[in-house]
Amino acid sequence: MAVSTTITAEGTAFNIYTDPLDGDRDGNTITATTSEVEAVEAGLHKLEAKGVHWYSYLTTMDFWVVIAVGQVLSLCITASNTFSSFLANAGTNIPAFQTLFNYVLLTLIYLPITLYYIGFRAWLRIVWRNGWKYFILSFLDVEGNYFTVLAYRYTNILSAQLLNFWSIVCVVILSFLLLKVRYKLTQIAGILICCGGMGLLLASDHMTGGNGGPGVDILRGDLFGLLGATLYGVSNVFEEWFVSKRPVYEVLSFLGLFGVLINGVQAAIFDRDSFESATWNGSVAGYLVGYTLALTIFYSLAPIILRMGSAAFFDISLLTANFWGVIIGIHVFGYVIHFLYPIAFVLIIFGLVVYFLAGSMLGDSKKPWLGDNQRDGVAGIGTAKLKALNEARRDGLGVEGASGQV
Structure with missing residues (x-):
């Protein structure tokens, strides 16, 4: 080869x-x-x-690819959230179990590819040498998913979305301290503009009462959300480090394999009662298939944006998921869009553009931890x-x- x-x-x-x-x-x-x-x-x-020039990177194909991939990822997140809502409305609330199928599909797709290229003996050597690192990555990812879902169960959606900002803060701090990333003023400005756009979305939801309301246990839910956002931030930085050093199919194969083991054990422990009382019919099966496909596409495309961009850009790109969620909500759940939503979406996209101003032709693809x-x-x-x-x-x-x- x-x-x-x-x-x-x-x-x-x-x-x-x-x-x-x-x-x-x-x-x-x-x-x-x-x-x-x-x-x-x-x-x-x-x-x-x-x-x-200050706008040179914006004229490259790389810039438009990273913007487009970021929006596809946002749509995938929106789709997975929508299918989760369908499952909850149908009386099937099994957060750990429903994510298990995603890790199974990742394993079925990427493990054979990895074995085809390197062979079983080389794969065992990688397990022996780097298996513990991949286990940590999978653990962070699985628990980030789990605690974020738990947050929505106990607190109101407005509070949970506010806590998602913490993942951006974690990514920036960890990238600065561990990966030696040094952010330019335009990058910091772009992140702040995107957060401002997200703030408009939250303000709109609060004014219309769409995302507020009481929660079962808001304090517990907020703590779960904070923990989930922290785990997401750490896992995103760790995955960026991994995919810059190793082939994507290798990373995703181990993420899926260890994810099956970790998530399977967790589902067996915490979702057993929910599984027995859940509703099972053709519609629920369709929702699970849709949820799994959306999440698998998300995991498959995420390494591209982590290579071409960064974990920070990855996280702020996902802020537009709220806008796409409202668009789907209008047609599926009968939501009425607030005038601040289009303004907030444009503001977030503008922030993504500002993030890459005055940069080199390589954007964020040149990683400082890989050497000059x-x-x-x-x-x-x-x-x-x-x-x-x-x-x-x-x-x-x-x-x-x-x-x-x-």
Whole structure:
């Protein structure tokens, strides 16, 4: 599966070795050779040396892709929330069990792909070496899902949505402290503008009484929501770190596999009584299928935005989910839209644009924890490393057969 590539630049020949797994069939990590590092460095220098204006990144295809993927993810979240509402209205309230199918589907899709590329022996080596890291990632993700759902059970929706802002705060703080991310003023301004747009949505809901109201136990619900938002923030940062270093299919296969184990045990313990008293019919089965497909698409696309953008951009992109939820609510539940909703949506999109102002042509795809030349990163879809190699090819540096990783 390896590809040997020769790049000739300014009289210097670079021999590049790329492998779809960042490792051999025995699971041994393949470190970048000196010539490969030099080739990537040449490509990165070419990209960063281009004369750019404050709006240059906005004119690239990468920007529009990351914006579009962010909105698709928001629609997936909206769809999963809608199907959850259908299940609750039908008398089927099994938060842990209903998410189990998502992890099962992720395993069925991505584990065979991983085994096909690296073989079973290499897979076992990865389990031995990095299995505990993937277990932590899955645990954070499963518990983030679980406690967020619990928050909606005990508190009102307005309070739960306000707590979602905390995940953005966690992502920014953790990225700054652990991943050495340094935010530009425009990025901070973009985040604040997006949060302002979300504030308008919440204010509109409060004025119309759509998201307020009493809760069963608001204090307990708020604490669950705060815990869920914290776990989400940590897992998003951890996943960004993972997908920048390893192939996407490997990350998702372990996320699904360990997610099945963790979520399965949790469902058996906490959803047993709810499962027995739940309503089971054809409609409920359809809702579960819709919920699972929406969530699986979400998990499959999330690594793209984490590579091309960042965990912070990922979280603020999802703020538009409330707007899409209202659009669906108008046609499905008969909601009446408030005039602040379109204004808030435009404000959030404007904040996403501002986030990338005065940036480089690489946007957030160049990760500081991978080294200046992205030595520790994978040459996968959306990564700065692959962009550097592609730039060399487009610049006529004699690249033949360059191949990136998923």
